Amino acid sequence: xxxxxxxxxxxxxxxxxxxxxxxxxEQLLQTQVFVQGRxxxxxxxxxxxxxxxxxxxxxxxxxxxxxxxxxxxxxIREGKLDSLLDKRETxxxxxxxxxxxxxxxxxxxxxxxxxxxxxxxxxxxxxxxQGARLTFRFARPDVAPYYAQVLTDASGNAEMSFQVDEAxxxxxxxxxxxxxxxxxSTRKFRLRTxx
Numbered sequence: 001x002x003x004x005x006x007x008x009x010x011x012x013x014x015x016x017x018x019x020x021x022x023x024x025x026e027q028l029l030q031t032q033v034f035v036q037g038r039x040x041x042x043x044x045x046x047x048x049x050x051x052x053x054x055x056x057x058x059x060x061x062x063x064x065x066x067x068x069x070x071x072x073x074x075x076i077r078e079g080k081l082d083s084l085l086d087k088r089e090t091x092x093x094x095x096x097x098x099x100x101x102x103x104x105x106x107x108x109x110x111x112x113x114x115x116x117x118x119x120x121x122x123x124x125x126x127x128x129x130q131g132a133r134l135t136f137r138f139a140r141p142d143v144a145p146y147y148a149q150v151l152t153d154a155s156g157n158a159e160m161s162f163q164v165d166e167a168x169x170x171x172x173x174x175x176x177x178x179x180x181x182x183x184x185s186t187r188k189f190r191l192r193t194x195x
Contacts, residue, residue, distance in 0.1 A: 004019065004020055018033055018073055020069040029065045043072060044086060100178050101122070101123045101185065102178045102185050111164075115163055116169070121156050127156075128152075130152060131180070132158075133180070137174070138164075139175070140164065173188060174191065
């Protein structure tokens with residue numbers, strides 16, 4: 001099993017979230033770059049020609065993924081990200097690709113009574129993704145991350161609630177990964193107070 005890597009890096013006034021993972025169904029080592037929760041580009045390398053080393057994991061693939069992740073971080077630091085990405089995502093290219101979409105429905109009113117409530121919808125090519133698995137990673141300062149999972153209903157909707165003090169929201173974030181029919185989509189949401 002290959003673990004993924006997630007790094008936030010600030011370059012000038014922009015915070016980039018870099019996420020690398022092995023996409024086993026496509027046999028790809030993929031690194032995606034997000035800005036404000038939207039994927040701006042990705043780099044993917046096939047590992048289908050590399051022999052598997054069994055159930056104990058594959059250190060060569062993990063090393064390749066770690067190196068690819070580091071290359072993207074270095075490109076951001078050096079201002080050369082565009083030259084490293086496979087393609088830059090634009091509204092035009094995104095419109096032609098039918099991928100999993102993850103939408104935060106109540107982003108303007110989420111905190112009440114000491115709880116953060118998130119209503120999310122997952123669609124696949126525009127249709128509701130019933131039974132999609134959402135994995136949440138809720139990160140706060142000075143506290144271990146909290147993980148939770150939930151499945152979407154027939155409309156592709158799901159809810160998740162976290163107990164958190166509203167004052168801690170500005171330093172917190174939620175990483176949500178949707179998995180459906182062997183594909184994944186990941187979004188990182190920055191939180192803010194209502195004030």
